[in-house]
Amino acid sequence: DTAVSQTPKYLVTQMGNDKSIKCEQNLGHDTMYWYKQDSKKFLKIMFSYNNKELIINETVPNRFSPKSPDKAHLNLHINSLELGDSAVYFCASSPRGANYGYTFGSGTRLTVV
């Protein structure tokens, strides 16, 4: 009955590899997001999708490619991983609009070695 679920929870991989993180929400929300939390715990939005359409793309390297097969799923694919990509990545969802907080997943801790 998890509202926003991400897999995997932990991901350790070598530089140069390609990896994906999956996210699913069962709340019926129209909008989904990816946030990156750095080592200083600062959270910054990467992407948002509304009903499968890309809405926000916050100057993220094009090695990062989100894909939304339907409005309940938003996956994040990362090509040619770099050391600086190490972070915790959070998926979130919300109804569309200013007044709604987001429901966050539990995060994926990515470590690039």
Next chain:
Amino acid sequence: AQSVTQLDSHVSVSEGTPVLLRCNYSSSYSPSLFWYVQHPNKGLQLLLKYTSAATLVKGINGFEAEFKKSETSFHLTKPSAHMSDAAEYFCVVSELGSNDYKLSFGAGTTVTVRA
């Protein structure tokens, strides 16, 4: 444009004493504001939100926050800290970007609770 500033990077309190986490925002219009909590190695949980209704907002776990437009503040308080309140707290503003609203996070305040 909007932004949010958390005035304290770290707050340490004794169990049973009040907690005050300070947050100021800058906004050209009436914002929607939120507080989120992140316990160690956990995800983010919504504590409370302000969306232009009552200025004193009550949240979960005994927390509340007061929206003060004249001071552009949204400080978070709790009358009596519990050990389980030790966590990272984020003040958040809903911000209109080029295409849609997004949540912009403050830098966070780490709360330590002493026994």
